[in-house]
Amino acid sequence: MQGFTEITVDGEWETFSYTGNIDENSEEILTPYLKSLGQNVIINFGNVDKINSCGVLHWINFIGALCASRQVRYEKCTPDIIQQINMIPRFTNTAEIVSVYARYVCAHCEHEQMYLFVKGKNLPLAAQDGVSEVACSKCRKITSFQEVEEDYFAFVDR
Numbered sequence: 001m002q003g004f005t006e007i008t009v010d011g012e013w014e015t016f017s018y019t020g021n022i023d024e025n026s027e028e029i030l031t032p033y034l035k036s037l038g039q040n041v042i043i044n045f046g047n048v049d050k051i052n053s054c055g056v057l058h059w060i061n062f063i064g065a066l067c068a069s070r071q072v073r074y075e076k077c078t079p080d081i082i083q084q085i086n087m088i089p090r091f092t093n094t095a096e097i098v099s100v101y102a103r104y105v106c107a108h109c110e111h112e113q114m115y116l117f118v119k120g121k122n123l124p125l126a127a128q129d130g131v132s133e134v135a136c137s138k139c140r141k142i143t144s145f146q147e148v149e150e151d152y153f154a155f156v157d158r
């Protein structure tokens, strides 16, 4: 899906929600915001669909310019975004990562769910701390995280 954006304002913070694909079309979408966004920006990744290598480059440029003069937070980072965050430090720049999704698949009923980890609440303080088990939203049995926790949460150790 072609990307588009939405801005919501809450006090001093503007939430910048990007929906759809981050790809070769993203530079055109992102660049105008370097002028219009305020000093405190929350990037919401919750509605991002796919991200390709071209999109990664455009994002690195955008966030580099944004972080140069603003306070930036990342929220609702999806597994695809976490992969970029862990591989490429410049994908995050100086942005603070405040919440991330993790995918859980239930071993009992195969139900798949996304679970949100929030800094200061349930996000681990160190990658090796790992995360607690989560109850399946369908059958209520305990389900465990599918990824290697130390790798998935590697960014918290930076």
Ligand SMILES: [Zn+2]
Pocket (backbone or CB within 6 Å): 106, 107, 108, 109, 110, 111, 136, 137, 138, 139, 140, 141
């Ligand atoms: Zn289940």
